[in-house]
Amino acid sequence: MSVHPNSKDSALRQRAANVIPGGMYGHQSIGRLPDGYPQFFSRADGCRLWDADGNELIDYMCAYGPNLLGYHHAQVEDAAARQQALGDALTGPSEVMVTYAERLVDTISHADWAMFTKNGADSTSSCIQIARAYTGKNKILIAEGSYHGANFWSTPRPSGVPDDDRKHLIRYQYNDLASLDAAVAEAGDDFAGIFATAYKHDAFVANESVDPAFARHCRKLADRHDAVLMVDDVRAGFRMAHNGSWSSVGVEPDLSSWGKVLANGHPISAHLGNTRMREAAESIFITGSYWFAAVPMAAGLAVLDVLEEKDVVSHVTQMGEMLRSGLAEQAQRYGFDLVQSGPAQMPQVLFANDPDRVLGDAWCLECLKRGVYFHPWHNMFLSLAHQPDDIERTLDAADSAFKALQSLRSPTQG
Ligand SMILES: Cc1ncc(COP(=O)(O)O)c(C=O)c1O
Structure with missing residues (x-):
């Protein structure tokens, strides 16, 4: 070896x-x-x-x-190569961006729109930004031990990150309704949203499916407080379900974050949202030099084709x-x-x-x-x-x- x-x-x-x-x-x-x-x-x-x-x-x-x-999935790589021959990172997006957004909206039942980024951490951070823009509030509830990427607010090793960057996060225990209630109470009138992973997939410990009662409670609390329910599907998306992962427990989030499998390894991530979130999504400024590149979008469309065929x-x-x-x-x-x-x-x-x-x-x-x-x-x-x-x-x-x-x-x- x-x-x-x-x-x-x-x-x-x-x-x-x-x-x-x-x-x-x-x-x-x-x-x-x-x-x-x-x-x-x-x-x-x-x-x-x-x-x-x-x-x-x-x-x-x-x-x-x-x-x-x-x-090296042939169908995906052929689609990527065809788009590469036409162009990838250009002065503006290609038609494929619109088509890809349409297809994702058709595939994911809670989604009425899609925005594209590069890594999962871009999509989770964008969801939080939209939730805060929608509510005009700051506090985001996230599960103890969950991973949402390595941006300032979420990196597991906070070296170099001011405490202030995390001061609006409140932790709850995954699948624990009472701890979620306590987190909502702690957030008080600054409650912007709940972020939950598709299931409890923390490292080092036994993993847990989402309890349908917990998922429903997340939805109920978000609705009661006009806050935002976000599901992080970056890791589990399209491996758990053809729709969003919480479709299996009958709960639709307002926003979901996606990455990883979207284009079978070509670099792209996305966040998807419902109509209620649209205005807030329009209000934020997010961008990146490579976010609108066409090749990963063409690859992502080919992935959706395969998911429909098989x-x-x-x-x-x-x-x-x-x-x-x-x-x-x-x-x-x-x-x-x-x-x-x-x-x-x-x-x-x-x-x-x-x-x-x-x-x-x-x-x-x-x-x-x-x-x-x-x-x-x-x-x-x-x-x-x-x-x-x-x-x-x-x-x-x-x-x-x-x-x-x-x-x-x-x-x-x-
Ligand atoms: C649930 C979850 N959210 C977000 C991320 C961040 O994705 P990325 O590494 O593409 O930034 C990951 C990565 O493992 C993840 O598992």
């Missing part, structure tokens, strides 16, 4: 350490992954990833979400369930207490009684050595490119990884 000190990955890390702060930063830094994970990759195709040293891996991170249909949600769910039940059977056979949570297509796999992740890290590393890229503490992602034989190969690797792990088992396990 690329752990070897003479590996290309190691050489790249040394070069990077000279010219890139920390050698790498952000969510794709391997700083909190077990030693032995590669930092650099050379290429990808379908659900396969090759690290800088040429090791082939079955990828369960999908670029941390964007790869929904498979890397039941992607069912496929990724089935593949996730196949993986989940195989891992459960293996863990039981080898005597490990595996905690599998979250939707099957976005699985979070942890070991019980493993607070320092000794078992989780070691098991993932053993899987990696056998050609499977799992993540020890972040939810993973299935794609349309994952097929039953990929899952079977993954389970073969996982089986020998469990076997290799038996010597590490703690007395509380099994």
Whole structure:
């Protein structure tokens, strides 16, 4: 594997350490992954990833979400190439921007309009700005531990951020109606809106589906106070449902933020809103040099075509369930207490009684050595490119990884 000190990955890390702060930063830094994970990759195709040293891996991170249909999906790449030949970042937008907004509005039931940005954090920040513009108020309620991107108000590491940038955020506990009530009371007459993720997909802990009663309570409180309900669908969008993720519990937000899967890896994000939010959306000034580039929009349209042609949600769910039940059977056979949570297509796999992740890290590393890229503490992602034989190969690797792990088992396990 690329752990070897003479590996290309190691050489790249040394070069990077000279010219890139920390050698790498952000969510794709391997700083909190077990030693032995590669930092650099050379290429990808379908659900396969090759690290800088040429090791082939079955990828369960999908670029941390964007790869929904498979890397290099022909229909998406053809559409992108056709648009590239015409033009991408121009002096103004192309027709494709209007068509893409129309298609998103047709696809997402709560949406009457769409605005485009680049990253998920742009879209979540824009939602908050619109909520404040609509209400003329400041306080935004967000769930403890939830991630909404790395802008000033939301970055998990606040180094370099004045406290004032967060002073209008109030935390509630996800799925806890009483804590939401308390947060609304704390916001008082400055209550602008509630931001909720599609489900509780926090890192390091077991994930939780949204409780329909909680989603309905969010809607009720927003309506009662003429505040704004926002759902952050950046991570779960189009993997949970063809519509917005909370459509499955019958609750429509006023605003939703999207990113990641929208164009299967081409850079674009979006926030969508209902008619009530339109005037406020028109009132804010947001922009970016690349926000109106046409290629990602053409790619996004091709993604919507594929979603209409194929039941992607069912496929990724089935593949996730196949993986989940195989891992459960293996863990039981080898005597490990595996905690599998979250939707099957976005699985979070942890070991019980493993607070320092000794078992989780070691098991993932053993899987990696056998050609499977799992993540020890972040939810993973299935794609349309994952097929039953990929899952079977993954389970073969996982089986020998469990076997290799038996010597590490703690007395509380099994
Ligand atoms: C729920 C959620 N919101 C927002 C973001 C930020 O997206 P981006 O990294 O594209 O800025 C993420 C990224 O992981 C996310 O998972």
